[in-house]
Amino acid sequence: MRRRDLIASFAIALAFAAVGGCGKQEGGATSKVINVAVTPASPPNLFEENGQTKGLDYDLFDGYCKARGCTMAITAYDWQGMLGAVVSKKADVAFSGISITEPRKKVMDFSKPYMDNSWNLVSMKSRNIKLANLDTLKNYSIGIARGTAYTDFIKTELEPKGIYKVDQLKLYPTNSEALTDLQNGQVDLVFLDGTVASVYRKKLPIQDSYVFEGIDRLGFAFPKGSQLRVDFDKYLDELGPEKRQAIIDKWMK
Amino acid sequence: MALLEVKELVKSYGGRNVLDGVSFDLEEGEAKVVMGPSGCGKSTLLRCLNLLIEPTSGSILLDGKDITRPGADVRALRSRIGFVFQNFALYRHMSVLDNVTLALRRLKKVPRREAEERALHELDRMEMADKRDAYPAALSGGQSQRVAIARALAMDPKVLFFDEPTSALDPIMVREVVTLINGLYLDNVTILCVTHDLGLAKHISDRVVFLDQGRVYAEDLIENLLRRDDPVIEDFFGEG
């Protein structure tokens, strides 16, 4: 009965898909598995090369796991998915150059800040846009990646001062798309983390038009009430500031 | 005991009696035609007889058993009545052969080979055996109706109901179909046929049940009816 075979194999495949989608949740008998959420689109903090997850944040957490004897199970999400994963406790930790902000602190716990991050407004070298101060900022279009912390900053710091408005922003799925539009002239400036800017400066003819210092610090994100966070903070203390800076320097240079 | 006995059959729709106390009998081997002006209730009558429409009151006896009482086996009843529709109603997603064998295989659980043999026998009788693998879309009206008749005959029914079997056909096809139904009539198949086609009526039966406004106005041999000096009957047939 060919039709019955078709229906039967269909049903079996459907069942497999539903079950297979459950994924493997195995820890070794002795080593603990930590569910990690990342967005591999933020070099040098977190990116993918040849199928391997790499980056500054990865090295830091890898050091933690080696010290504590656990292994990482890494799942890649888009930016909002990554944050959602840690809020809903699907992930035990998330890192990809996440800025510590007040709204985020309401729904997740951050580790101690592990590095300072400047916020750079970059533009194409060819256009030679250099802002001595923020008075003329509103004459330019600014592109940002969705879900990033710049929106809040503009809303709470710049808009009240009349420097810039949130609705003037152009939103993009990730930094990459914003930079593509920068290159083809569709947007004047792009907001990038200092870390990210350092990477792209090597690849694209861009320069800093204005740099906001001292407002942003990066942290590892954990679900609220996470014990892992407490232990990770302890590890950061054990690691010490010199060793930590060494790792940062390795990636930022 | 007649094969089919209809007693005081009533069907009302919201206060209006489409059938207003119809009574007649049909003997085994007999062929009767039901005729009458539009709205006289003839199609409703046919559909009440196999309970496609639920009668409001009255009784219908098939082989002496009242099928209108609650608990009657409708499925068994319907397999003993063959029904041929005006618009053929062939299953267009199935071949001619499959159309004819469907009920045999699914209702009577006849194995495929035997079912196909019986089907081909009936198709042959209707001169459609060579079209066994064709699909309904490829058939003419006359061919479709012949397949429909074969489909009804395949279940070996006690009686064949025809609902305006030639009304959707052009004159040439009408002649094909009439000839074949005539053949059934001559074979003593029990037939009840609703139609307004006098030519068909004359070829397939002796007696006409003339319906008017939901009642049996007259029942008689055709030639007698035509000779009657009756305004209603004359009105229907056109000329005296």
Added chain:
Amino acid sequence: MSFIEILQILLQGAGYTLLITFSCAATALVVGLAIAMARELGGAWISAVLSAWVYVFRGVPMLVLLFVVFFGLPGVGLDVPPLLAMMLSLGFISGAYLSEVFRGALAAINPNEVLAAQAMGFTRFETLRLIKLPQMLRFSVPGMINELTTVLKYSPFAYTVGLPEITKQAMALVATTMRGIEIYVAIGLIYFAIYRLLLSFVRLIEKRYAVPGFAEE
């Protein structure tokens, strides 16, 4: 990195794209059929409930539903794996649309054929299975192909719940190589190829069950 190498890396996500598309489309088919059949066989009450269901699922944005299922449900203790979350959101929404396709297809069936089946003695269930369903499915082919294409085009949302399908590969690659145009052109080609593949598969099934002259009046 040559264009070929780009393609190779992107294709690593193709398996997931196919898995997601197939699972969600299959779910949609099951859901759509269930709703259509229930409306055929059930009474007025069931039909009313299902009408409301279809209305809701056709109106809710897929991403919102996905978020609710995947990120929201753990809040009430229900932990849903990512593929299942996709099936419950994209699959169910597509299923609602499919049920409407089926409803239209059922209306195209000649009621005399249904009457003939009843006159033969078939029950409502048998009539549904032997007469209505085969015809409904054949009439629904264009609508089903449409939904399949839509499911394929919504599959990238799976990245939001952590499934590494093609779009994720693309985003990660663009971040490190900055060759946005080439990469997105490559993805476009791959999606198109997958679309053609699915189409051929569906056409194959369609041919197997085709009835000559079926849809002509």
